[in-house]
Amino acid sequence: MTDAGENSQNQSTPTINDVAAMAGVSKKTVSRFINNSPLMSAATREKVSDAIDKLGYVPNPQARALALRRNFMIALLHDNPNGQTVLNFQKGVLSAIRDTDLALAVRPVDRTSDDLLDDIETFLTKQRPLGVLILPPISERDEIVDLCKRLDVAYIRVGSTVLDEHSRCVASNDRAIVQEMVAALIKQGHSRIGFVRGPDGFRSPLERENGFLDALGEAGLQPDPGLMVKGNYRFQSGLTAGFELLKRTDRPSAIFASNDEMASGILHAAHALGIAVPDELAIVGFDDTATASHVWPPLTTVHWPIEEMGRLAAMKLVPEFLGEGVAKLDLEQVIVPSHIVERASARLS
Amino acid sequence: MTDAGENSQNQSTPTINDVAAMAGVSKKTVSRFINNSPLMSAATREKVSDAIDKLGYVPNPQARALALRRNFMIALLHDNPNGQTVLNFQKGVLSAIRDTDLALAVRPVDRTSDDLLDDIETFLTKQRPLGVLILPPISERDEIVDLCKRLDVAYIRVGSTVLDEHSRCVASNDRAIVQEMVAALIKQGHSRIGFVRGPDGFRSPLERENGFLDALGEAGLQPDPGLMVKGNYRFQSGLTAGFELLKRTDRPSAIFASNDEMASGILHAAHALGIAVPDELAIVGFDDTATASHVWPPLTTVHWPIEEMGRLAAMKLVPEFLGEGVAKLDLEQVIVPSHIVERASARLS
DNA sequence: TTGTAGGCGTTATCAG
C-alpha cells in the first residue's frame, strides 16, 4: 500500500510520492519530469507540472545524490596561490551557478605534500562532486587529471595557456597580452626594460616571459640577462628584485613585473631609492588585483580576467544545469582575453 | 538472504553490508561503531574495527545525509564585504576542518535584496548543511538567525562585538583595540586626530567609532566634529575623506581610518597633496589585509584576527567532528583579541 | 549489548 504519500503530505515537505499521488501518476513519471525526460506526453507533463506547483515540491538533493551516486556540488581545487585570485575566481563561478541547485565547495590543497593525490582522491570519493574546477598551478599536473578520469569526475583545467582539449579547459592569453604590453612600453621610447620573473616550475611565468621576449624580438632588441631577475610572485621578492635592478648604474627605464604583488615591491624599492614613478621609471604589473589600484601611484597593469574565467569554467563544467540563457556557442570558448589597464605607474599613450 | 554484501565486495567500494558480513555482525552494529555509540562490547568493537580496516571501508556521506536529513558540509554565509576578509576567514575554517569529512560550501548573498531570506531558506532546505557560519554584516540580522533556528540549522555569528549567546558566536574586540591604538597616537603627541567612519547601519563602524571616542575621552580631549568624516569602507571614500580632512587649514596631524582600504585612499590623498607620511601626517588603519603592507609607506594598523576567528567559529560549530586535539576550554572562547601592527605610516613608539 | 524490519526520497530496470 502506497499510503506514504498520504501522511507525509500534511506537515513535512512534499516528496515525490505526494506529487505522484496528486497528479495520479507513478513516482517514476514524476522523476522523468524532473529530469527532463523526452519520453512523456504533453498531457502527463502538464499534470505533473501542476501538481508540483500546487505542492511547492522541491526534489531532495540528498536522495538524488544517493541514487545518482553524485552530489549536487562542484568543487574548487586550488593551491592557495594568490588569495585575490581564488576569491575572484569564486565570484565568477558563483555568478554562473547562482540560480541553480548547485553548491560550491572550496578545497585548498598543498601541492608540495606527498599526500596530494591521496587527499584529492579521498575528497572526491567522499564528496562525489559533479565536477571539479582546477586552478593553476595544480591545473598543470596531469596526475590530478588522470585521477579525475579514473574516478569519473568531470573537470575543467584553468591556466595561462591551453592545457587540455577545448571542452576541458579555460585559458587566458598571457603570452600575447604581455607582448602587447611590452611593445607599448617600447613604443613609448623604452629600450632598457627590466623583467621580474615568477617562480620556476610553472606555466604562467614562462608564458609571460615568452611574451616579454617576443616583444623585444619583434622590436629588434636584444634581451639583457642582467635586466631579467628572478622572483616568486610575492611582494618581498619584488622588493629584492627592485633593489637589484634599480641600483645598477645602467638601470632600466621601465620594469615589467610578472604580477602586481611584485610590482608593488618594486614600487617600494623605487620610493626608497627616491626614484620618481613614472617620470624616472615606468612600472607595470600583471593581474589587476585590488592592490594594483591601491598603491601609489596606481599600477598600469594587465587585467587578468580570472572572474570571467570562473564563470566560463563553471558553465563548461555543468552546462546542463544552466538556464536556457546560455548559448551553446559560449561554451566552446576556451580563451578569455586579457586587456591592458593604464594607470599612473606607466604611461602607454 | 543478505547476499548483497557478497557481490558488491569485489568491484565497487565496500558498504556497511560488507563490513557487517566480514565482522559477523549486523549492519546496525557497524552503524553503532561508526557513530561512536557507547552501547558496544569491546570485543564487538574490535571485530568491526578490524573489518573496516581490512576492507578500507568509508561510510558513504550521501547515504548518511539522506538518512540523517543532513549534509556533511558547513556553509559560509556572507555578503561579500571585503574580499580579503572572506578569504582569510575561509582559510581559518578550512584549517579547522582539514582532517574531517566535512566540506565547506561558500554562499554569498545580497543583503540589499528583498529575497535575502528566501534565498537563504532555499539554500538551507536544499543543501541542509550541518551548520552555517555567518559573517558580518549579515551576522547582525536577527531574522537570519531566526530562520536558522526554525529550520533547525546550527549557526555561529561572527562580529565585531558579542552578538549572541556565547556558544553561538565569535567576536573581536574592536572597540577596545581602537581605543588602544588611538591612545598610542595621543601618547605620541597627536591631539588633532581625524577619524574616517565606516558605512552606516552596521555594527563594526560603530564599535570602532566608540573606541575612538573612548580614547579621546580618557585623554580629556574634545572630539572635533569637523575631523570626523563619513566613509563606506571603500578606497574611493577614503580618498575623498582624505582630501576633505587634509585641505583644512587646521588639518589633523594623524588620521584613524576604520579600515585599511580607506587608509590607502587617505595615503593617496596625502601623496597628491605632497604631505609627507608619517612625518607630517600619521595614518593608521584597521584589518591588516595584504594591502596594508603593500602600500607606501606600509600601514600601521590593527590586525583583525579574522582567520583565527574562522578557525574558532568552525570548531564551535561542529566540535563533535574535530579530533581529540581540541580542548573543551578553547570552545568556550568568544573573543579573539586583535593586536596592533606598527609599520611606517605612523610611529607609535 | 545486539539484531530485525522498515524508512529516508530518488532513480534504474524492465515489462507492459
Next chain:
DNA sequence: CTGATAACGCCTACAA
C-alpha cells in the same frame, strides 16, 4: 509512453 519493483547505503524505531 508509463508503472511496479528493486536498488542506493545508512539510520531509527522497536524487539530480543
